[in-house]
Amino acid sequence: xxxxxxxxxxxxxxxxxxxxxxxxxxxxxxxxxxxxxxxxxxxxxxxxxxxxxxxxxxxxxxxxxxxxxxxxxxxxxxxxxxxxxxxxxxxxxxxxxxxxxxxxxxxxxxxxxxxxxxxxxxxxxxxxxxxxxxxxxxxxxxxxxxxxxxxxxxxxxxxxxxxxxxxxxxxxxxxxxxxxxxxxxxxxxxxxxxxxxxxxxxxxxxxxxxxxxxxxxxxxxxxxxxxxxxxxxxxxxxxxxxxxxxxxxxxxxxxxxxxxxxxxxxxxxxxxxxxxxxxxxxxxxxxxx
Amino acid sequence: xxxxxxxxxxxxxxxxxxxxxxxxxxxxxxxxxxxxxxxxxxxxxxxxxxxxxxxxxxxxxxxxxxxxxxxxxxxxxxxxxxxxxxxxxxxxxxxxxxxxxxxxxxxxxxxxxxxxxxxxxxxxxxxxxxxxxxxxxxxxxxxxxxxxxxxxxxxxxxxxxxxxxxxxxxxxxxxxxxxxxxxxxxxxxxxxxxxxxxxxxxxxxxxxxxxxxxxxxxxxxxxxxxxxxxxxxxxxxxxxxxxxxxxxxxxxxxxxxxxxxxxxxxxxxxxxxxxxxxxxxxxxxxxxxxxxxxxxxxxxxxxxxxxxxxxxxxxxxxxxxxxxxxxxxxxxxxxxxxxxxxxxxxxxxxxxxxxxxxxxxxxxxxxxxxxxxxxxxxxxxxxxxxxxxxxxxxxxxxxxxxxxxxx
Numbered sequence: 001x002x003x004x005x006x007x008x009x010x011x012x013x014x015x016x017x018x019x020x021x022x023x024x025x026x027x028x029x030x031x032x033x034x035x036x037x038x039x040x041x042x043x044x045x046x047x048x049x050x051x052x053x054x055x056x057x058x059x060x061x062x063x064x065x066x067x068x069x070x071x072x073x074x075x076x077x078x079x080x081x082x083x084x085x086x087x088x089x090x091x092x093x094x095x096x097x098x099x100x101x102x103x104x105x106x107x108x109x110x111x112x113x114x115x116x117x118x119x120x121x122x123x124x125x126x127x128x129x130x131x132x133x134x135x136x137x138x139x140x141x142x143x144x145x146x147x148x149x150x151x152x153x154x155x156x157x158x159x160x161x162x163x164x165x166x167x168x169x170x171x172x173x174x175x176x177x178x179x180x181x182x183x184x185x186x187x188x189x190x191x192x193x194x195x196x197x198x199x200x201x202x203x204x205x206x207x208x209x210x211x212x213x214x215x216x217x218x219x220x221x222x223x224x225x226x227x228x229x230x231x232x233x234x235x236x237x238x239x240x241x242x243x244x245x246x247x248x249x250x251x252x253x254x255x256x257x258x259x260x261x262x263x264x265x266x267x268x269x270x271x272x273x274x275x276x277x278x279x280x281x282x283x284x285x286x287x288x289x
Numbered sequence: 290x291x292x293x294x295x296x297x298x299x300x301x302x303x304x305x306x307x308x309x310x311x312x313x314x315x316x317x318x319x320x321x322x323x324x325x326x327x328x329x330x331x332x333x334x335x336x337x338x339x340x341x342x343x344x345x346x347x348x349x350x351x352x353x354x355x356x357x358x359x360x361x362x363x364x365x366x367x368x369x370x371x372x373x374x375x376x377x378x379x380x381x382x383x384x385x386x387x388x389x390x391x392x393x394x395x396x397x398x399x400x401x402x403x404x405x406x407x408x409x410x411x412x413x414x415x416x417x418x419x420x421x422x423x424x425x426x427x428x429x430x431x432x433x434x435x436x437x438x439x440x441x442x443x444x445x446x447x448x449x450x451x452x453x454x455x456x457x458x459x460x461x462x463x464x465x466x467x468x469x470x471x472x473x474x475x476x477x478x479x480x481x482x483x484x485x486x487x488x489x490x491x492x493x494x495x496x497x498x499x500x501x502x503x504x505x506x507x508x509x510x511x512x513x514x515x516x517x518x519x520x521x522x523x524x525x526x527x528x529x530x531x532x533x534x535x536x537x538x539x540x541x542x543x544x545x546x547x548x549x550x551x552x553x554x555x556x557x558x559x560x561x562x563x564x565x566x567x568x569x570x571x572x573x574x575x576x577x578x579x580x581x582x583x584x585x586x587x588x589x590x591x592x593x594x595x596x597x598x599x600x601x602x603x604x605x606x607x608x609x610x611x612x613x614x615x616x617x618x619x620x621x622x623x624x625x626x627x628x629x630x631x632x633x634x635x636x637x638x639x640x641x642x643x644x645x646x647x648x649x650x651x652x653x654x655x656x657x658x659x660x661x662x663x664x665x666x667x668x669x670x671x672x673x674x675x676x677x678x679x680x681x682x683x684x685x686x687x688x689x690x691x692x693x694x695x696x
Contacts, residue, residue, distance in 0.1 A: 043359075043381065045367025090437040092344035129529055130538075149472075149526025153674060240474060241528035257360045259659050260384065 024163035037162035043260030044145075045231040065268065068246040070156075075247050079165035079229075080222045082262050083173050084215065086166060086254050091177035092207075095113055106176075112127065120235035127151060127236075155242030157237050161245065164232050169225070173218045180214030181207070220280055248272050296693065309604045315597045316347045320361065322584065323354045324426065325552070327617040335613075339604050346597045366390060373592040375600060378465030379413045380652050380659070382422050392588040393419035396627045397599040405606060411625045413651050414585045422585025423606060423616070424623040428550045429642045429649055430484070432572060436565035438466055438545045447546075447569035449489070451513060452545060454572050458522035461545040470547035471514060471523040473673050475531035479665040480580050484548055484571050485510035487578035487650060498655045499688035503680075509574075509680035517671050528670050538566065551642045555619035567604065568641045581649035583622045583623070621646075640657035664689040 009112035023067045040051040094105055111119065126133045127150040135147040151157045184207065192202045228248045233239060239254060246254075248268060256265035321332050329352045334347035351372060353361050359381070364372040377385065385391040398420070403411065406424065414422030431512040434447045442460035444453055458468025472481045483502075487684055491506025499506075517523050524530060524544065536553055538544040548571055557564055571579045586605070592598055604610060611627040614620075621642055622628035633639055652658055668686035671677040677685075 042388045043363070043384040044388055044390060045363050048388075129526060130543075149529045152526030152529035238475070240666075240670060241674060242667050242676070249308060254663075257363065260359070260381075262363070268476070 007050065028044040033269055034265045036262055037270050039263055041266075043262075045262055051263060055263040059264050059271070064243045064246065065248075065251060067243065068251040069271075070098050071245070072249075073246040075162065075165070076223055076227045078162045079169060079226045080165040080219060082162065083169040083222055083226075087170050087173035087177055087218070088215075090170065090180055091174045092122055092203075094178060095173065095181045098166060107170045108174060115231075116168060116229070117231040118233045119168055119237055120164065120251050122158075123232075124151070137228050151237055152241065154237075154241060155179060157241075158245045161232050161236055164236075165226060165229065168232070171224055172225075173222060176218045176221075179210065180211045184210045207216075212287075216283075220283060223279060223283075224276055227279075228272070291488075314345050314347060315594045316349055317374065317524055317598045317601050318349045318351065319601070320351045320353060320358075320365075320372045320375035322358050322376045322593075322691035324353050324618045324620075328352060331614055335605060335610050338610075339601060342604075343412040343597075343600060343603055343694040346600065348551075348601055354683050368593065370590070371589050371591070373594055373598040374586055374588050376425055376584050377422070377587055379422055379424070379583045380654070382414065382416065382585060382587070383654050383656055385587060386416050386421055390587075390590055391421040391590070392592065392595065394423070394588055394599070394664055395600075397588075397595070399603070400580045402606075404605070405624045407623055407625060407627065409581075409629065409646065409649070409651070410583055412691060413583055413654060416428065416654060422587050423602065424583040425586045426584040426618065427581065427621040427623045428552070429621060430480070430571060430579050431645060432546055432548045432566055432569050432642050433539060433553060434541060434546045434569065436567050437542070438464070440618055442545070447567050449551050449571050451485070451572045451574050455517060455520075455522060458517065458545060461521075462521055466545060467543060468522045468545045469517060470530070470538065470544045471518060471527040471537040471673075472530060472532055472547075473527040473670055474529060474534070477532055478669055478670055479662040480513070482511060482669050483546065483649050483650070484578070484581060485513055485574075486573045487575070487580075488571060488576055489513075490575045491648075493661070494653060494655070494694070496643050498653065500661065500690040500694060507683050508679045510681060511669065511672055514669075515679060518673060527673055529582060530551055539566075552619035557678050570641065570645055577645075577648045579645045579649050581646060581651050581652070655695055657690065657696060660693035661690040 036047075037055050038051060039055075040048045040054070042048055070214065086131050090108065094108070098104075114122075127135075129135060129147050129149045129152070131151075132147075134150070135144075136146045141145060148156065186207055189202055192206060196203070198241060199289055228249055229247075230253065233245055233250050233252065237245045239250040243251075249272065252268040252272070255261050255268065294464055318331070321328060323329070329350070332352070334391050334606075336350055337350055340346065349372075358377070362381075364377065367428040380389065410424040410427050411420070413426060414420055422581070430504065432447065433439065434444075436445070437455055438461050439445060439447060440694065441464060442457040444457045448454045448457050454469055461468040472478055484625065486493065486502055486507050489506040489510045491504050491510065492501050500659075501515050512567040516521075518527060522581050524535070530538075533545045535544060536549060536556065539547050539553070540557055542561070543566060570577060586602060588595065588598055588602070605614075605674060606624060608624070608626040611622070611624050612632065614631050616630075621639070622630075627633070628643075633643070664682075664686040668677070670683035671682050672679050
């Protein structure tokens with residue numbers, strides 16, 4: 001082999017083991033999902049025959065799927081939007097040097113260490129109609145005169161779930177933003193202050209643009225997480241009542257493991273993959289432009 | 290050289306371990322569902338007893354939660370790593386047989402084995418004249434009522450008709466409690482509607498296995514529940530209440546009436562021993578009815594230790610193990626011999642359930658039953674939420690169910 005070719009082959013050779021591993025780990029399930037989505041699959045995963053596009057046609061004609069698809073978009077936009085809106089000021093406050101900052105940072109990060117499904121169960125108790133802490137508080141403050149049935153109606157259950165989605169996404173997002181803020185040097189603020197910039201001006205003209213790459217990452221990662229987030233909704237309402245809190249991932253789970261249809265469920269998961277993939281691609285492209 | 294000694298020592302230990310194993314030992318693996326905290330210990334104990342009598346057979350038990358069972362079976366079966374025998378919901382059996390996963394057990398059975406069972410409980414496990422599932426757990430539904438509340442309301446012996454239920458609930462409401470527990474979240478929401486449907490003389494499916502619940506009886510049944518809800522005779526916001534939630538309310542003495550399974554007797558004895566309650570048949574409009582359900586044990590067709598697995602099942606379905614299981618879990622006896630045990634014949638409360646069996650409806654063995662359950666659940670919830678009328682909701686649900694029934 002010519003020395004040049006050898007030099008070109010070397011990097012490939014070096015990454016080959018991890019490349020092969022990655023292909024196996026990602027490629028095999030991906031291939032299986034595609035195979036399932038094109039097959040007539042029994043409840044117990046036995047492939048009974050080739051189904052062509054039947055599974056896709058089936059979900060496309062299912063009004064629960066369409067509603068879940070739209071609700072997934074609402075869910076993602078509300079949770080990610082809400083998370084960023086809350087996390088940004090929190091990160092700005094936590095950047096300031098104040099007494100007890102370390103404790104404040106730790107407290108904020110604590111929810112991260114709790115498994116999502118456990119957090120959802122605790123919140124479900126908090127929102128329990130009969131002995132939940134939320135109702136007890138509202139009644140004792142005289143805000144409502146009798147306990148509210150939070151989880152009984154989609155109009156209240158879904159916003160509650162969105163709120164919890166925001167709360168559990170904050171630690172991760174604040175961490176990213178804090179990292180970003182710490183990369184912005186103090187000198188430019190000093191210079192701005194000398195030039196007479198107000199706090200708002202320096203936030204708008206310096207902090208935000210300099211934080212943009214970190215905001216981007218926070219948004220993209222949160223979109224991916226939240227779009228696929230299963231535990232909160234499944235634990236609290238299982239997509240009900242009357243399917244009105246289903247997002248795609250809970251609908252997919254119900255389809256596969258309750259109604260016993262792995263084929264259409266695989267089709268749903270491919271649709272989800274396509275959505276996340278294209279959303280991320282579009283967003284990245286927009287930011288580059 | 291020191292390493293050499295280590296290898297030698299390890300080799301010696303290995304050799305000793307191997308030589309103490311029996312020459313030919315077989316392992317039977319069983320997947321069981323978690324019914325209560327007693328389930329795991331019961332099966333472990335049985336496995337130990339069985340092993341003592343059959344030293345060459347080891348039984349390994351894997352306990353799985355109900356909601357996770359279908360998922361586990363799905364992944365295990367598609368990966369070919371399933372156990373040798375498993376407990377399944379009898380309603381899944383049809384798919385098992387269609388896929389050739391379940392082994393017909395008739396050839397293994399000794400003379401008189403089938404006669405051990407109470408006929409109607411064995412029947413759902415038989416498809417095409419072959420026995421694929423043995424009923425390990427059986428249950429029926431009846432109405433529990435809080436004696437203190439109902440006595441105050443003028444029904445000391447419990448309600449007999451739906452009119453009684455409404456009248457009693459009206460009084461309980463006036464006394465500041467929840468009258469009738471209406472279940473509209475989680476599993477069995479469909480069944481809760483079927484109680485009213487059946488007792489109004491309706492049926493879920495017709496003779497051609499197509500949806501028949503959108504009948505006048507069905508509409509009347511659902512309208513009755515909805516009226517009770519609107520009049521405040523149920524707990525508020527039923528779409529927030531699962532079976533467990535209602536059972537808890539009942540145990541706490543905050544709910545007058547609820548229809549549920551016999552295992553609540555055991556729970557009350559343990560958690561609310563002072564609660565004064567009675568059990569009566571499901572209230573009637575025109576026709577007496579209840580729901581009965583079995584879980585089955587199947588043997589997998591790909592098992593490599595079928596004779597050993599059968600021996601284990603033969604043991605599990607003998608008298609003493611059956612009595613221990615049924616008593617521990619609070620189910621109904623499925624075999625003739627266990628039913629004769631005083632634990633069941635002298636239990637007045639359990640007797641109510643047993644006496645209901647002649648009028649019991651089983652979930653039919655038909656594909657699409659789960660889809661029907663889902664469609665009916667959605668319909669019931671939409672009516673309670675006030676987004677559809679009973680007639681419209683049930684008609685939509687019937688159309689949906691028919692897309693899957695029998696296919």
